[in-house]
Amino acid sequence: MATAAKEDYALTVEASQQRFVPVDIGSGTYSYGGDQEWWKPINPTKYDRGCGPVAAANLTTYLAKITNPSAYRNLYSGVATSKNDFMAHMDVMYSYIDPGAFGETSVPDFASSIEKYAKDKNVKLSGVRDNSAFTLDNTAAYIKKGLSLNSPVATLNLSKFTDYIYEWHWMTITKYYRDINDNRWIAVSTWGDRRSINYRTHFEAITRLQSFGGGFMYFK
């Protein structure tokens, strides 16, 4: 059996500290990115539809605080670890994305909403579109490009009625890993937590017959 090239791509803070947009959720306890559940007691509708806005808040905060503060600072002016500030930012992202009853179900609309937000903040930022065939290797290459730029990659999976627990859901990819046996994994931020997911499982969930699709988007 031929061996595959080992690959390891990660955001810098994930690689060095296994952290990503750490929000203080109690003395000394930090999340791994935002969590739509924080909306649940105070705004159930935002909780229900909020995974896209949370991914958007994650991306823009990381770009502003870590990727390139001199270029992207205006995308998030709050205190990096403040839950109050980050939730206010989640609210802003929610207003821009304005998810419908089924949540945000369009990758292009998600990208346009973030571009509009960036423009309003006088920041030059564009989603990176890629029209190549939607294959395992092409999507992996896209993710690796984003992570190589230290830019988090949002992913949407619109499969439904499956055993895959991350169905009909936006998440933020922070790492891509492939071993010599061609096992591939991604680390994601979801529900305020770091999760490691078999990349084939995620890709096949998006592309299965019963899926509405999905995709990937990073910004630069």
Place this chain on the structure above:
Amino acid sequence: MRRSWIQTIGLLTFMLITIALTTGCSKTIAISGEQADDFHDRIEQDYPAIEKTTLTFEPLTFHMTHVLKEPLDEKEKAKLFEDSRRFLMSDRFDEEIIQSPKIAKYFSSGHPNFVVVFRTENPDSISRFELRANNEKNADPVYRQWYYAEDDEALGEPYVEENK
């Protein structure tokens, strides 16, 4: 980069599934069964101010919501919270609910959070206790309790530390 679903899914399938969908990207799993029913019965007997109590799991948090006919004072809330907390953190709840396949699949490691909400029909009258898990290695304490008062949309205050 996106996959075009129009090319691969028939319009009829699309419409049928669309009708079947009722929510956005959240997941809510209602917690029911003998244990939960027993608790509901007992708590509603002990606290006549409770109109109904619901228990749900939204990854990665259990939400117990007490809908109240009339507001409780802070002392009563604390007592009701203690009863609720004791139930949620009991060994039986862990064995029968948290370790059940439909919940356990959300946890490869780590602990769930618990939120106990008090609300009346008045939408402004919401307060809550939260038990937030620290899932870092060797965390001590594993849980911290926070209380959010009715008018407090900001961070709550540490309430009591829990080691369980």
